[in-house]
Amino acid sequence: MRKTLEKIYMALILIFMYLPIAVMIVLSFNSSKSRTVWGGFTFKWYVSLFQDSTILNALANTLLIALISTLAATFIGTLTCVAMSGMKRPGRAFFTGVSNIPMINADIVTGISLMLLFRALHFDQGFATVLLAHITFNIPYVLLNVWPKMKSLSPSTYEAALDLGASPFLAFRKAVLPELGPSIVAGSLMAFTMSIDDFIITYFTKGAGFDTLSTMIYAQVKRGVHPEIYALSTLLFAAVVTVLLLSGKVRRRSGVPKKSSDYQKQRVKTKILAAAAAAAAGAIVVLGLLYGGVFSDAGNKVYVYNAGDYIDPSVITQFEEETGIEVVYDEFDSNELMYAKLAQDDSAYDVICPSDYMISRLIQEDLIQPLDFDAMPDATQYIGQQYYKSAQAFDPGNQYAVPYCWGTVGILYNTKMVDEPVTSWDILWDPKYSGQILMQDSIRDCLMVALKKDGFSANSTDEAQVAQAAQDLISQRPLVQAYVIDQARDKMIGNEAAMAVIYSGEAIYCARENPDLAYVVPDEGSNVWIDAWCVTKDAKNKENAQVWINFMCRPDIALKNFEYITYSTPNVAAQEEIEDEQIRNSPIAFPDQSVLDRCETFVYLGEKADRMYSDYWKKIKSGS
Amino acid sequence: MKKELIRLDHVSKSYDGQMILDDLSLVIHENEFVTLLGPSGCGKTTTLRIIGGFEKPDTGKVIFDGEDITDLAPNKRQLNTVFQKYALFTHMDVGENIAFGLKIKNKPQSYIDDKIRYALKLVNLEGFEHRMPESLSGGQQQRIAIARAIVNEPKVLLLDEPLGALDLKMRQDMQYELIRLKNELGITFIYVTHDQEEALTMSDHIIVMNQGYIQQEGSPEDIYNEPENAFVADFIGDSNLMKATFVRDGLVRILDTDFPCVDKGFGDMKPVDVVIRPEDVELVSRGQGQMPGVVSHVIFKGVHYELEVQAGGFEWLVHTTKFFEVGTEVDIRVDPFNIQVMNRPASEDEEAISPEDEPPVLQE
Incomplete structure (x- = not known):
């Protein structure tokens, strides 16, 4: 009985620890993009993983940073231990204390202070600053492992070597270093994992166009993590397990050998292995340095700041090839984060792609500049006039922004679960669908639904109207299954909910995966959102930025991007060239003018109204 | 050499x-x-x-x-x-x-x-x-x-x-x-x-x-045999270490009893330290020795017995192969050759050389 309980307990622990990883591994072989539907076994994500230059680039950066920072931190940390062992007690106590602080300190504090330091010293944020940051936070992990061993080593070990005729350096290398060996390896392994693991510090110290895996994946979250990432994570997991098994084997073998010949052989083997590992590490570092472009100098560049996963990566390469302008490409995961970076230093990027309401704010705060449309003939020629007209809501004279993607917000519903025709937002308040409704977890989108239902403007700043909308949403809460962002896709595809408030781009994707799903923009009207290219006020490369924007407006490029992102393109010429007839004529992707006419774009409401919205949003979320 | x-x-x-x-x-x-x-x-x-x-x-x-x-x-x-x-x-x-x-x-x-x-x-x-x-x-x-x-x-x-x-x-x-x-x-x-x-x-x-x-x-x-000062005497082997007065050449007063010794040249009536090894203390019948005492403690050590003898207000450590019961009244006798007389440090400087923790010494 007791035995069985023990086994069950053990099994529970194992499940608790490894089930998440198992789920991820399974999903990496799922041919459907959904996280809930099994579409059959496939290797395609692994194949496309190795074709995705963004991921490979981030992977290379991650490994390179981890490797170099580990080597540097191990070297510095070990020498620090040597120095500390020669210190008197108060000095040691001070040093151990000081070296622990970066480890205990919140990452966010370390990250921000490093960022401020780099700014103050006028360092260009990128590979070098991230590397320095990683070395900084890795040193304590080396100390943590090496120092206790160093402390336990009797000083006579070193003195004995001196006594036997070794010079101080030789005595350290032959007598002390081998004793420290295992703890140095342990320390560097820990540092290596910490470096790969780090997100926050990297995020604050990285600059434009530089990403590690963690920052890249984070930038993607907004629009859903790609299955390629599952594949990559699976490979990383497999690599870690292999390393663990190997190191265990080596350790077991390095026990007391039985025969002297075995011992010698093993010695030779270990040495060859060590030499091979060192050579490989060296090669990776050198190649990486070249690849990482550490030595590349400033030239003909354009700094692009776009939303995560919001371009076909091959378009960037094509742009570089055709124009000879080097693209430094960086991604943000929300308009607010982009705004924060820009407010700090708007000259860090030349061309950005914010959303409507953010553009009106950037204009108000003088962070973007008027464009020279004569330099961008394609922007005038191929972008439909109706989109410029909609854009006037946030860019009154059409001076600042060239539309890039757009879409509507509507209701995605499952025709098998909803019998009646959906025409009004009211259906989201129908008790019949209690527990079957998904709402967007976002202030403006959520309040827009209620404001429109009540017949008000989606940009209303009238407190009475907003209060009424908020009250409606509170009364709706019991019916809502969940407030979600991108899980709406999976849940709808997996038939887990009957209806969801969703963006049209997502709706296209869902309808393709699950033919029972239909999308409608309710009669009361809705939000039409537009993301558009703008040039920052203090852009260093304004001309290149306009070359970029013009390039994005070329029909073949716009088509490529449309096929990659699936959000509606305002490029009329590109719309006509869409091969798939169903999509070309899709009312979801390209609704007729009447739908657009009853939709509004969001504008920036000003700080006071922003606060009012936030206050009501808090009430809605807490249900009171 | x-x-x-x-x-x-x-x-x-x-x-x-x-x-x-x-x-x-x-x-x-x-x-x-x-x-x-x-x-x-x-x-x-x-x-x-x-x-x-x-x-x-x-x-x-x-x-x-x-x-x-x-x-x-x-x-x-x-x-x-x-x-x-x-x-x-x-x-x-x-x-x-x-x-x-x-x-x-x-x-x-x-x-x-x-x-x-x-x-x-x-x-x-x-x-x-x-x-x-x-x-x-x-x-x-x-x-x-x-x-x-x-x-x-x-x-x-x-x-x-x-x-x-x-x-x-x-x-x-x-x-x-x-x-x-x-x-x-x-x-x-x-x-x-x-x-x-x-x-x-x-x-x-x-x-x-x-x-x-x-x-x-x-x-x-x-x-061992001729410690030059109280520290050495106390540190090397067991010993009876006492303060004494050097009466004149060949005579030292230990615990108010005069003992003949072989040492010379410490000066008349000068304070000195003396050390007597436990195996050099002879126990004889009452009346036949130099100082009367009573056995207060006996431990068997294998080769010999280790005794404590109360005599002259001092607890003497004695090694002997003969057994004495606790309470036996005895006399202590010490051969003049076995009394080691040593200079007692007088000045502050000399004092520093002597051991910090003073050996158990009785007032004369």
């Missing part, structure tokens, strides 16, 4: 303002087993480390074979050390440990192999070449440490309390082993210990130290 090998010339050393060695001078001869003996903190290990080159004296010189080596690095000195905690290299096997010094000197492999075999034979551990140090007992590890040192053919072997971590039986075995080794190798051993019995057993020459000063040096017999 043997040839002088090492000379410490007015050496002083202090740490953090605390004086460890104060103007210490000593001479060590070739082919001698010299022991630095003293309680912990007496400066004996510091002296050894100065000879080994691990510490530099603040002032003074170290002369080795006629050459000033005060500033010479330890790896350049013709001597080797056996450390207290063995200090074997745990990542190397026994053979590699022993070969360490020879490899650094780039000796040919065949020479090294011969040396390893020879050294292991010398310390009675043949066939241990490929064992790892951690698989050996403490005594075996210490022998390897010795083997590792002697293959370098040093002129001097420094041993820093090498038997301190061993159990009693092992310690006694190793004592004989060390004497044998010293005789076979014909080199100088400088041995540091706080164990007076170890010092008496092995040494040709003992240097007794306390608080950075040499208290006395000489052969084990000299040190």
Whole structure:
């Protein structure tokens, strides 16, 4: 009985620890993009993983940073231990204390202070600053492992070597270093994992166009993590397990050998292995340095700041090839984060792609500049006039922004679960669908639904109207299954909910995966959102930025991007060239003018109204 | 007279303002087993480390074979050390440990192999070449440490309390082993210990130290039989140490009783210290001795009985092969040759040389 309980307990622990990883591994072989539907076994994500230059680039950066920072931190940390062992007690106590602080300190504090330091010293944020940051936070992990061993080593070990005729350096290398060996390896392994693991510090110290895996994946979250990432994570997991098994084997073998010949052989083997590992590490570092472009100098560049996963990566390469302008490409995961970076230093990027309401704010705060449309003939020629007209809501004279993607917000519903025709937002308040409704977890989108239902403007700043909308949403809460962002896709595809408030781009994707799903923009009207290219006020490369924007407006490029992102393109010429007839004529992707006419774009409401919205949003979320 | 090998010339050393060695001078001869003996903190290990080159004296010189080596690095000195905690290299096997010094000197492999075999034979551990140090007992590890040192053919072997971590039986075995080794190798051993019995057993020459000063040096017999001061008397062996008055040449007053002695020249009616070894105190029938007493405690020690006798208000420690019951009334008798009279430090300076913790002494 007791035995069985023990086994069950053990099994529970194992499940608790490894089930998440198992789920991820399974999903990496799922041919459907959904996280809930099994579409059959496939290797395609692994194949496309190795074709995705963004991921490979981030992977290379991650490994390179981890490797170099580990080597540097191990070297510095070990020498620090040597120095500390020669210190008197108060000095040691001070040093151990000081070296622990970066480890205990919140990452966010370390990250921000490093960022401020780099700014103050006028360092260009990128590979070098991230590397320095990683070395900084890795040193304590080396100390943590090496120092206790160093402390336990009797000083006579070193003195004995001196006594036997070794010079101080030789005595350290032959007598002390081998004793420290295992703890140095342990320390560097820990540092290596910490470096790969780090997100926050990297995020604050990285600059434009530089990403590690963690920052890249984070930038993607907004629009859903790609299955390629599952594949990559699976490979990383497999690599870690292999390393663990190997190191265990080596350790077991390095026990007391039985025969002297075995011992010698093993010695030779270990040495060859060590030499091979060192050579490989060296090669990776050198190649990486070249690849990482550490030595590349400033030239003909354009700094692009776009939303995560919001371009076909091959378009960037094509742009570089055709124009000879080097693209430094960086991604943000929300308009607010982009705004924060820009407010700090708007000259860090030349061309950005914010959303409507953010553009009106950037204009108000003088962070973007008027464009020279004569330099961008394609922007005038191929972008439909109706989109410029909609854009006037946030860019009154059409001076600042060239539309890039757009879409509507509507209701995605499952025709098998909803019998009646959906025409009004009211259906989201129908008790019949209690527990079957998904709402967007976002202030403006959520309040827009209620404001429109009540017949008000989606940009209303009238407190009475907003209060009424908020009250409606509170009364709706019991019916809502969940407030979600991108899980709406999976849940709808997996038939887990009957209806969801969703963006049209997502709706296209869902309808393709699950033919029972239909999308409608309710009669009361809705939000039409537009993301558009703008040039920052203090852009260093304004001309290149306009070359970029013009390039994005070329029909073949716009088509490529449309096929990659699936959000509606305002490029009329590109719309006509869409091969798939169903999509070309899709009312979801390209609704007729009447739908657009009853939709509004969001504008920036000003700080006071922003606060009012936030206050009501808090009430809605807490249900009171 | 043997040839002088090492000379410490007015050496002083202090740490953090605390004086460890104060103007210490000593001479060590070739082919001698010299022991630095003293309680912990007496400066004996510091002296050894100065000879080994691990510490530099603040002032003074170290002369080795006629050459000033005060500033010479330890790896350049013709001597080797056996450390207290063995200090074997745990990542190397026994053979590699022993070969360490020879490899650094780039000796040919065949020479090294011969040396390893020879050294292991010398310390009675043949066939241990490929064992790892951690698989050996403490005594075996210490022998390897010795083997590792002697293959370098040093002129001097420094041993820093090498038997301190061993159990009693092992310690006694190793004592004989060390004497044998010293005789076979014909080199100088400088041995540091706080164990007076170890010092008496092995040494040709003992240097007794306390608080950075040499208290006395000489052969084990000299040190034991004729301690020059109360500290040495108390530190070496068991003793009855008392304050006394030197009445005149050949007569000393101990506990208000006059005892004939052989010492001369301390001056008339001068305060002195006297030491009488427990085995030199004779117990005779009441009326036949010099001072009456009563047996207050008896312990059987194997070879002899250890007694405490209350006499003249002092608790005498007595070793005798005869048994006395507790309460037996006896007389104490001491042969004049067995009373060791010593100067009592009078001035402040002299006082510093004497031990800090005063031995149990009665008022005269």
